[in-house]
Amino acid sequence: MRVLPATLHTLVTVTRSNLEVTLSEVVDPALPLTPHSGLAGMSVMVTGAGSGIGRAAVAALVAAGARVLAVGRTEQALKETAAEAAGPGEASWTRADIRRSEDVEAAVRVTEERYGPLQGAFNAAGTFGRFGPLHGDDPENFADVVGTNLGGVWDCMRHQLPRIREAGGGSIVNCASVAAHLGHARSPLYSATKHAVIGLSKSAALQYAADNVRINVVSPGSTDTPMLRSLYPSEEALDTRRHRAPLRRLGTSQDVAGAVLWLLDSTASGYVTGQTVIVDGGVTAGSS
Incomplete structure (x- = not known):
């Protein structure tokens, strides 16, 4: 009806x-x-919130009525994220490096001090690291990329899950990449960590389903963010990325944030856990 x-x-x-x-x-x-009314009043922690997809997610969550802690490493960028977010919800920020467990623990604690029991998280922080052939890589780059993309997500969930479970349940969304579904010739290490995020998330989803905690993944394709433009600084290079997608454009941070909100909102996706939503303009659908 x-x-x-x-x-x-x-x-x-x-x-x-x-x-x-x-x-x-x-x-x-x-x-x-209203869309995503299940997010109203929800206490949410977002990492990688200083720019790009993380910043867009904070704005979309606040517009939906959530109370959001924006987490990242750059104070000025976080201040801008919180100031730009507008709506019935609210946002504030705290500095944290997700490679440091004590920072992650403190960010979870700050979220609860400001907004009550943690009910949701979007773990968006990540890094490409240095691109190049595998034999030319070094342990420092390995430690940075693995420590951020995999270790950071692991440590965020390690601290978030007990709090969300104690709150009676909630939702976590981890950020992978289209490189988690394909190889990446310029950065095998980046691709490997994003594959691992999906495996980690699926396994954790099975462990915590009985506690009413849903854990899913969003995998963005080429998304027009400062990070992408730092890797592909010329319009010619960006055009190549655009034409790889059947939709013939780059994704926007808002495209990805829309998928994140759907996954966080238990009134919209309450029967979804252990899954990956690919937001890539059709790249992984096959050749067109």
């Missing part, structure tokens, strides 16, 4: 043969039918 918008205070008359039935509006007009 189609539910009429709550703004319509009307009676509907349905006629079938000689039967006439009058139906009153079935939706309480006091309940707004």
Whole structure:
């Protein structure tokens, strides 16, 4: 049965043969039918919030009524993220390096001090590291890329999960990449860590499903962010990325944030866990 918008205070008359039935509006007009209403009042921690996808997720969450702690390494960028977020929710920030366990633990604690029991998290922080042939790589780059992309997600979940479970359940979304579904010739190490994020997330989803904690992954394709433009600084290089996608454009941070909100909102995706949503313009669908 189609539910009429709550703004319509009307009676509907349905006629079938000689039967006439009058139906009153079935939706309480006091309940707004807004997208992602399940996020209203939700306490959420977002890493990598200083720019790009993380910043867009903070803005979208606040617009949906969530209370969000923006986490990252650069103070000025975090201040801008929190200041730009507008809506019925609220945002604040704290500095943290997700490669440092004490920073992650402190960020979770700050989220709860400001907004109450942790109910959701988007672990978006990541790094490409240095691109190049595998034989030319070094232990420092390995430690940075693995420590951020895999170790950081692992440590965030390690501190987030007990708090979300104690709150009665919630949702975690981890950020992987289209490189988790394909090889990446310029950075085998980056691709490997993103493959690992999916494996980690699927396994944790199985462990915590009985606690009403859902864990999923979003895998962005080429998304127009400062990080992507630092890797592909020329318009010619960006055009190549655009034409790889069947939709013939780069993704936007808002494209990815939309998928993140859907996964965080248990009223929208409450039966979804251990899954990956690929936001890549069709790249992994095959050749066009």
